[in-house]
Amino acid sequence: MKIVSSRHDLPISWDGEKVVWGEWSEVRSSLAYHATAEELACDKCGSVDESMIAWGLRDPPAGSMTTRIRTKTTRSGKKYDAVEEVPAQPLRDIYAARCRHCGHDVVTDTRTDERWDLEAEDYGPGGSTPSDTLF
Numbered sequence: 001m002k003i004v005s006s007r008h009d010l011p012i013s014w015d016g017e018k019v020v021w022g023e024w025s026e027v028r029s030s031l032a033y034h035a036t037a038e039e040l041a042c043d044k045c046g047s048v049d050e051s052m053i054a055w056g057l058r059d060p061p062a063g064s065m066t067t068r069i070r071t072k073t074t075r076s077g078k079k080y081d082a083v084e085e086v087p088a089q090p091l092r093d094i095y096a097a098r099c100r101h102c103g104h105d106v107v108t109d110t111r112t113d114e115r116w117d118l119e120a121e122d123y124g125p126g127g128s129t130p131s132d133t134l135f
């Protein structure tokens with residue numbers, strides 16, 4: 001019998017925005033030589049180790065634009081570069097760090113530079129939503 005779980009590996013959305021998570025990177029960098037034991041220690045189980053990292057791809061904020069250079073040609077055949085505005089592309093600007101020992105996840109939103117400890121409901125069908133916001 002196969003047990004079907006509604007728990008996702010990581011939140012399917014972040015504050016209502018869809019997140020597409022990449023593969024877990026298990027590579028250990030040289031961070032352990034630079035960081036202190038306190039910085040590397042897991043808040044939940046206390047293991048001192050470098051976490052696995054997965055980057056998430058998010059759509060840019062609604063309506064955000066970026067510019068690109070496009071070569072255009074005048075009616076007389078002369079080429080010139082023109083700057084044009086195009087919709088911004090999705091960005092890898094959020095990442096999850098998973099403890100290798102207890103599996104605890106901490107997500108860092110690089111847009112706001114905030115870190116969040118994930119809780120059980122963050123893995124559910126509604127994704128992660130701000131729990132301290134009152135509507």
Ligand SMILES: [Zn+2]
Nearest residue numbers: 042045099102
């Ligand atoms: Zn841990």
